[in-house]
Amino acid sequence: MEYIVLAINAILVKNILLAQYLGNCPFLGVSKKMDTASGMGMAVVFVMTFATFITWFVHHYLLVTFGIEYLQTIVFILVIAALVQLIEMFLKKMVPALYKALGIFLPLITTNCAILGVAVLVIRKDMGMVESLFYALFSGAGFALALIIFAGIRERFEISFIPRAFQDTAIALVMAGLIAMAFFGFQGIDTSLTALMKQ
Amino acid sequence: MATSKTLTHEFFKGFWEVLPPFRLVLGLCPTLAVTTMAENGIGMGLATTFVLVFSNIIIASIKSIIPKKVRIASYIMVIATFVVIVELMMKAYFYSISEKLGIFIPLIVVNCIILGRAEAFASKNPIYLSAADGLGIGLGYTMSLFLISSIREILGTGMFFGMSVMWDGFEPFSFMVKAPGAFICLGILLATINRIANK
Numbered sequence: 001m002e003y004i005v006l007a008i009n010a011i012l013v014k015n016i017l018l019a020q021y022l023g024n025c026p027f028l029g030v031s032k033k034m035d036t037a038s039g040m041g042m043a044v045v046f047v048m049t050f051a052t053f054i055t056w057f058v059h060h061y062l063l064v065t066f067g068i069e070y071l072q073t074i075v076f077i078l079v080i081a082a083l084v085q086l087i088e089m090f091l092k093k094m095v096p097a098l099y100k101a102l103g104i105f106l107p108l109i110t111t112n113c114a115i116l117g118v119a120v121l122v123i124r125k126d127m128g129m130v131e132s133l134f135y136a137l138f139s140g141a142g143f144a145l146a147l148i149i150f151a152g153i154r155e156r157f158e159i160s161f162i163p164r165a166f167q168d169t170a171i172a173l174v175m176a177g178l179i180a181m182a183f184f185g186f187q188g189i190d191t192s193l194t195a196l197m198k199q
Numbered sequence: 200m201a202t203s204k205t206l207t208h209e210f211f212k213g214f215w216e217v218l219p220p221f222r223l224v225l226g227l228c229p230t231l232a233v234t235t236m237a238e239n240g241i242g243m244g245l246a247t248t249f250v251l252v253f254s255n256i257i258i259a260s261i262k263s264i265i266p267k268k269v270r271i272a273s274y275i276m277v278i279a280t281f282v283v284i285v286e287l288m289m290k291a292y293f294y295s296i297s298e299k300l301g302i303f304i305p306l307i308v309v310n311c312i313i314l315g316r317a318e319a320f321a322s323k324n325p326i327y328l329s330a331a332d333g334l335g336i337g338l339g340y341t342m343s344l345f346l347i348s349s350i351r352e353i354l355g356t357g358m359f360f361g362m363s364v365m366w367d368g369f370e371p372f373s374f375m376v377k378a379p380g381a382f383i384c385l386g387i388l389l390a391t392i393n394r395i396a397n398k
Contacts, residue, residue, distance in 0.1 A: 018378055
């Protein structure tokens with residue numbers, strides 16, 4: 001039950017993209033076509049879960065043990081960059097088809113602030129290992145969901161009339177605002193679910 | 200372009216020619232997230248400027264000894280070092296702003312403006328030009344953040360730097376300080392600037 005609430009919270013109520021403003025650059029960059037959007041979404045789910053898992057251990061067993069928590073930012077970004085590089089090499093060798101689909105997004109993921117953001121957030125919120133893992137997984141899923149919804153709409157922009165000044169990013173941002181407003185409607189669920197759990 | 204590579208040109212281009220995040224559509228996450236109050240916008244802008252200037256200087260001075268293959272990772276390490284410095288300084292001297300910016304201070308590491316300037320400019324140009332470029336882009340970014348956050352703060356709360364500036368009986372659009380308002384406000388501003396630039 002606890003994890004269902006966590007899932008609804010991370011995917012719908014506090015969607016990482018639309019309510020917490022993380023990961024907007026890839027969001028606007030790769031959402032022009034449906035297949036690239038789903039590829040990026042999948043890559044983010046995968047890397048986010050993996051990265052959060054590893055950074056959680058690094059924080060609790062390395063940084064805290066040696067009392068060097070202030071190096072968190074440097075260490076986390078290094079771990080994430082190395083991890084992305086490893087995944088890239090692994091996919092290139094083992095799953096070439098997937099590498100072809102995700103190849104160009106993987107280097108971009110290093111600078112996707114959602115990955116580092118979630119890794120830092122779970123530490124700041126003092127989550128346990130399992131909880132962090134689920135939180136990362138659901139946040140990634142929320143990111144992928146928003147990205148795919150958005151790509152579906154954005155494909156239609158190509159055949160519609162848009163004033164010249166609004167073309168490309170400007171209309172995309174306004175559109176993102178409207179989707180964010182739709183997701184805003186989920187805010188009430190959170191409180192009612194918490195009340196339901198207490199019963 | 201050899202003639203235009205002067206110090207003043209590199210400095211002033213950040214204010215219009217490649218003004219982030221409007222003309223150079225990068226660094227959107229902090230632009231959306233921290234611009235609920237003018238104070239936060241300026242704080243974030245100056246923190247980013249600091250990192251941008253120093254990382255540009257360091258990267259421009261060590262560019263010849265960085266192997267090509269690991270250059271991105273090396274740039275991120277340089278940037279992360281300065282982000283940690285900013286993080287600790289803000290905690291020491293501007294505690295209230297650093298609390299409000301929260302997770303977005305460590306996330307300066309993955310602000311694509313900084314990595315983008317390192318890759319596109321500092322890795323190809325001498326130190327003094329890189330410093331001018333960093334300072335110009337950083338201050339341009341601060342200006343943009345200040346603009347967006349002023350609009351959002353005034354319309355969203357009726358206040359400016361914590362002082363009430365609107366007429367009596369003004370009903371704040373609380374929409375503007377929430378996530379959907381951020382996207383739409385940025386989208387409309389971007390379209391406006393496109394319009395002026397394409398004249």
